[in-house]
Amino acid sequence: MDTAPAPPAPRGPAVNTPHPDERLQRALDKFLTRGGPFVLPEGPPPTALLPAPPGGLPPDTKLNAALPTPAVIPRPAPREPSPTPIPGASRAVVTTDAVLAGLDHVVWSVSPDGALVYLLGGPVExxxxxxxExxxxxxxxxxxALPDDDADRLRAAFAGLSAAGSFVVEHTAGGRRVVTRGRLLLRPDGRPIRVDGSTTELTETATERELRAKLAVAEEALRATARLGTLGRLVSGVAHDFNNCLTVVSGNAELLRELLPADDPLRDTAGxxxxxxxSAALVARQLVAFGKPTGACSGPTDPANEIRVLDRLLRRLxxxxxxxxxxxxxxxxxIPVGAGSLAQVVLNLVANARDAIPRHGTVTLRVAEAVVDRAREGWPEGLPAGRYVALTVADTGVGMTEAVRARMFDPYFTTKGPAGNGVGLATVAEIVRTAGGHIEVESAAGWGTSVRVFFPPADYPPAVVPPTAPEAPPRPATVLLVQDATRVRxxxxxxLQHAGYRVLEADDGVAGEERARLYAGPxxxxxxDVGLPKQDGRELASALRAARPGLRVLFASGSAAEVPGPLLPKPYTPAxxxxxVRLLLDG
Known part of the structure; x- marks a missing residue:
C-alpha cells in the first residue's frame, strides 16, 4: 500500500537552514578569485533566513541592537568545507570558513529586532x-563585550539609523582602537531589512605610535607634577604650623637662658x-624648598646663602x-629669583649630575660672579652683556652625545626610562628664562658634563634681615603685630613691649586692617606673618601702605615665601x- 507523502512542515517566524546565504557565498567567491576588500552583499536576505513576520514589519519599526531578542535566530549549522581554488596556486585550496577566519576585520549583520544574524572574521575573539558562537x-x-562608554555610543548610533541610514564610530574593543561602520538596508516599501557592517582595527604608523608614547609620558609627567604640587601644599601647611611651634620653643628657651644666672648649668641646656x-627649622625650610617651587621672577635671593641652607639636603641627594x-x-x-625657585634649579642640576655618575665620582657646585662679553660664543643676541652670577654644576659622569645635549631641556625628554619624567631640567630652563638668564652646557661622551647657569644680578638687596641689633636703646614706636598663632603672637x-614699643595686636589680615583703621595715631x-587666614600678609601690607604711605613692613615666614619687602625667617628668637625691628625703624 502506497503511503501518501507527508505535507511540508509549516515555516515558523525563524527557520534554521544548513546552507549559507547564496549572495554571501557569491561575495566570498568574488573575494577569493579577484582579491581586494571583502564587501557585504546588498539586498534582502533569502526568505528562509529572515522571513517577515505575519503582516510584515510596521513602518515605524526602530532598530536598536540593545533591545532583547524576541526570537533568537539560530546560528547556521556546520557544513562540510567546500574547497575553492586560489588562482595561480597549483595545489593550495582554502575553505570559506578559513577565508572568514583570515579576514583582517569583523563582518556582522543585525536583524530589525536586534538579533545578531552572523558575526564573522578572524579578529572576533x-x-x-x-x-x-x-x-x-x-x-x-x-x-x-565593549567598555560601557563605547557600547553606549554604538547603541546611540544604531538608534539613529532610521534617520541617518549609516554610521561610523571609533571606539575601543579588546584594548585596541577600532572603527565600526554600519549601514541600514531597506525594502522597496521602506521597511528595514537588517543592518550590515564591519569592525576594523585601526593600525598606527610609527609616527603615531611615537606620538602616543610621548602623550602617555606627558600625561604621567602631569600626574607627577600634580602629585608634587599637592605634596608641596601639604609640606607648606605642615611647615607653617611646625615653625610656629619652633618659634615658641626657641623664644621661651632664649628667655629662660637670659633669666638664669651666668653660672647656672641650665643656661647651657637652654642654649x-x-x-x-x-637645625629643625633648617630641615623644614629644605623640605618646603624642594616640594614647593615658587615664581622665578620673585626674590631677590642671596645664592650663596641659599646653597649653604641646602648643603645638607644636597649631600643626602x-x-x-x-x-x-x-x-x-x-x-x-x-639674583632676581625666589629662594624656592633657586632651590629647584640647584636640586635638579645636582640630581641630574648624580645620575650621570655610574658609581664613584665627583659633583662640583660653584657660585661666582662673572663678566660676559657680547662676543661670547653661543650668547643669545637679545641678552645684554655685562655682570652675571654664574652657577655651575659639573660632574665626572658618562657625559652626553650631541643629540642628547640638544634635547636635554625639552619638556618630557628623558634618557632614564621609567625612572625619569623629563620635567626637572625643563623646569630649570623655564626658571632661568623667566629670570632673564642663560644656560650653557659643555659635555662629551665619556668626559662628564658641565652646566653653567647665568643669572642677572638683582637691582635691590635680598629681603632677609640680618639678626644683629645696634646697641643703642630703641626709639619709641608703634608696631602693629599680626599673627594667627596665639602663642607666637x-x-x-x-x-616688643619689654623693649619699649607700643604693640597693637590682630589675629588675621582682616582684623589687622580693621585695627589699623580704628587707631588714630601713627x-x-x-x-x-605671610600665611594668614581671611587675608594674607602681602594683601594686608598692600592695603595698609595705600592707607598709610610710608608704612614700613616686616614679613615673617618659615616657607621661603616670596614677599615684597624684608623677610624674617621663622622660627625666630625674641632677639x-x-x-x-630695630634695623627697619632706624634705617
Whole structure:
C-alpha cells in the first residue's frame, strides 16, 4: 500500500537552514578569485533566513541592537568545507570558513529586532574576548563585550539609523582602537531589512605610535607634577604650623637662658634647645624648598646663602659614593629669583649630575660672579652683556652625545626610562628664562658634563634681615603685630613691649586692617606673618601702605615665601625679632 507523502512542515517566524546565504557565498567567491576588500552583499536576505513576520514589519519599526531578542535566530549549522581554488596556486585550496577566519576585520549583520544574524572574521575573539558562537545567543550581541562608554555610543548610533541610514564610530574593543561602520538596508516599501557592517582595527604608523608614547609620558609627567604640587601644599601647611611651634620653643628657651644666672648649668641646656630648634627649622625650610617651587621672577635671593641652607639636603641627594664639592665665592650679588625657585634649579642640576655618575665620582657646585662679553660664543643676541652670577654644576659622569645635549631641556625628554619624567631640567630652563638668564652646557661622551647657569644680578638687596641689633636703646614706636598663632603672637608682643614699643595686636589680615583703621595715631611698623587666614600678609601690607604711605613692613615666614619687602625667617628668637625691628625703624 502506497503511503501518501507527508505535507511540508509549516515555516515558523525563524527557520534554521544548513546552507549559507547564496549572495554571501557569491561575495566570498568574488573575494577569493579577484582579491581586494571583502564587501557585504546588498539586498534582502533569502526568505528562509529572515522571513517577515505575519503582516510584515510596521513602518515605524526602530532598530536598536540593545533591545532583547524576541526570537533568537539560530546560528547556521556546520557544513562540510567546500574547497575553492586560489588562482595561480597549483595545489593550495582554502575553505570559506578559513577565508572568514583570515579576514583582517569583523563582518556582522543585525536583524530589525536586534538579533545578531552572523558575526564573522578572524579578529572576533581578539577584539571581543570570545569566539563568535558566544555572542549569537546574546540579546546585546558583541556590544556586551565593549567598555560601557563605547557600547553606549554604538547603541546611540544604531538608534539613529532610521534617520541617518549609516554610521561610523571609533571606539575601543579588546584594548585596541577600532572603527565600526554600519549601514541600514531597506525594502522597496521602506521597511528595514537588517543592518550590515564591519569592525576594523585601526593600525598606527610609527609616527603615531611615537606620538602616543610621548602623550602617555606627558600625561604621567602631569600626574607627577600634580602629585608634587599637592605634596608641596601639604609640606607648606605642615611647615607653617611646625615653625610656629619652633618659634615658641626657641623664644621661651632664649628667655629662660637670659633669666638664669651666668653660672647656672641650665643656661647651657637652654642654649642647646635653641641650637636644635635652628637645625629643625633648617630641615623644614629644605623640605618646603624642594616640594614647593615658587615664581622665578620673585626674590631677590642671596645664592650663596641659599646653597649653604641646602648643603645638607644636597649631600643626602648625592649619597656616600659621590663627593660633593661646594665652592662659593665671596661678595656674590643677589639674583632676581625666589629662594624656592633657586632651590629647584640647584636640586635638579645636582640630581641630574648624580645620575650621570655610574658609581664613584665627583659633583662640583660653584657660585661666582662673572663678566660676559657680547662676543661670547653661543650668547643669545637679545641678552645684554655685562655682570652675571654664574652657577655651575659639573660632574665626572658618562657625559652626553650631541643629540642628547640638544634635547636635554625639552619638556618630557628623558634618557632614564621609567625612572625619569623629563620635567626637572625643563623646569630649570623655564626658571632661568623667566629670570632673564642663560644656560650653557659643555659635555662629551665619556668626559662628564658641565652646566653653567647665568643669572642677572638683582637691582635691590635680598629681603632677609640680618639678626644683629645696634646697641643703642630703641626709639619709641608703634608696631602693629599680626599673627594667627596665639602663642607666637604672645611671645612676640611680650618681647616688643619689654623693649619699649607700643604693640597693637590682630589675629588675621582682616582684623589687622580693621585695627589699623580704628587707631588714630601713627603706626611705624607692620610685623605680619605671610600665611594668614581671611587675608594674607602681602594683601594686608598692600592695603595698609595705600592707607598709610610710608608704612614700613616686616614679613615673617618659615616657607621661603616670596614677599615684597624684608623677610624674617621663622622660627625666630625674641632677639632676632628685635634686631629686625630695630634695623627697619632706624634705617
Amino acid at each position: 581578539r577584539l571581543f574576548g570570545h569566539p563568535a 558566544f555572542f549569537l545567543d546574546k540579546s546585546d550581541g558583541w556590544l556586551s 642647646e634647645i635653641v641650637a636644635h630648634v635652628a 648625592t649619597g656616600e659614593d659621590i663627593t660633593l664639592d661646594v665652592l662659593l665665592a665671596p661678595g656674590v650679588p643677589p 604672645d611671645l612676640a608682643a611680650s618681647a 603706626i611705624d611698623l607692620l610685623v605680619t 632676632e625679632l628685635l634686631a629686625a
